[in-house]
Amino acid sequence: MTTATATASSGASSGLESGTPRRSVVGKIVDRVGGGAVQVVMVVLGLFWLVPTLGLLVVSMRTTQVNNAEGWWTVFTKPAELTLQNYAxxxxxxxxxxxxxxxxxxxxxxxxxxxxxxxxxxxxxxxxxxxxxxxxxxxxxxxxxxxxxxxxxxxxxxxxxxxxxxxxxxxxxxxxxxxxxxxxxxxxxxxxxxxxxxxxxxxxxxxxxxxxxxxxxxxxxxxxxxxxxxxxxxxxxxxxxxxxxxxxxxxxxxxxxxxxxxxxxxxxxxxxxxxxxxxxxxxxxxxxxxxxxxxxxxxxxxx
The missing domain is CATH 1.10.3720.10 (MetI-like)
Structure with missing residues (x-):
């Protein structure tokens, strides 16, 4: 009985000395899902922030007539409209x-x-x-x-x-x-x-x-x-x-x-x-x- 008590006490003390509390399986899952969700949100915000720059690039590589007739997002279905003549x-x-x-x-x-x-x-x-x-x-x-x-x-x-x-x-x-x-x-x-x-x-x-x-x-x-x-x-x-x-x-x-x-x-x-x-x-x-x-x-x- 004394030996079991000593063993439990030593195990508890070693856990306290380590300073790292053990987390449950549910806690680990929440941490991983939360970190992944934050990364996804940051990536989405970054892509959304780059949308105006992408639109400017597309508009700069199309003729004035095409830009006046269509939105820049139509380039994904009509890539042949792109040209470098504007830069020239x-x-x-x-x-x-x-x-x-x-x-x-x-x-x-x-x-x-x-x-x-x-x-x-x-x-x-x-x-x-x-x-x-x-x-x-x-x-x-x-x-x-x-x-x-x-x-x-x-x-x-x-x-x-x-x-x-x-x-x-x-x-x-x-x-x-x-x-x-x-x-x-x-x-x-x-x-x-x-x-x-x-x-x-x-x-x-x-x-x-x-x-x-x-x-x-x-x-x-x-x-x-x-x-x-x-x-x-x-x-x-x-x-x-x-x-x-x-x-x-x-x-x-x-x-x-x-x-x-x-x-x-x-x-x-x-x-x-x-x-x-x-x-x-x-x-x-x-x-x-x-x-x-x-x-x-x-x-x-x-x-």
Missing amino acids: NLLGSGFTASFWNTVAITVPTTVLVIGIAAMAAYAFAWMDFPGRDVSFLVVVGLLIVPIQIALIPIASFYGSTGIFGSIPGVVLFHVAFGLPFAIFLLRNFFVGIPASLLEAARMDGASEWKIFMSVVFPLGKPAIASLGIFQFLWVWNDMLIALVFANTGNQPMTKYLQSQMRQFGSNVDILSSGAFMSLIIPLVLFFAFQRYFVQGMMAGSVK
Whole structure:
């Protein structure tokens, strides 16, 4: 009797020590069915979210006459209606120049914002200088300044300096209004880097520039990469700044497509194919670096 009691007690204690309660068969079935149902719902939502993109692709590969006569979903029964002639016509127009104008605006803006913001964020996070906290509060305050109130003053300034309507003028405007958020994001991430790493580098005789390039910059790659994605997408899809500060010769894709809508109204073949061409690079960028979006949104939120 004593032996049986001891055995039961040891079995109960071992079960408590393991910390993993045994689940019934019904509980296991519920877990599996629930997980599968969630996955099915997520897949359905993802496919539903891609329906407009699929419709845009189909419309861009059919003639205007077919698009006016039928819905895009009829392509599943009439695949022979698909053609690449719309894209050939698009690339033979002014769209190609506007595409490279978009690249010439977006790439320098993204590089400048990342470079300037990373150095400023390191200074705000780990360097002690007079007025550091006040300067950072000013940067944070600039986050609430709307772009619209700066359009007329900056346009007047650009006109007096002779850069109005040029690509450098558009780039400078995007850089100026992209820096406050970039500095705020990177500074919050850099503060979370262990101070012992920086102190060890200083004890080894490393300069501030060496510490920034060898310690802080590599450790900050997740936040820097996510910032680059955000900034790239914002500038790539911008139309307001392009409408105000870019002339016809330097117009990006967004302004080019807007001008096509104004001139032709129902020019669906140009608008649909141009819209899908402008959508390709952001989609590729998102799917290639989507893991950085979550890390970037969480940067500095947990210390």
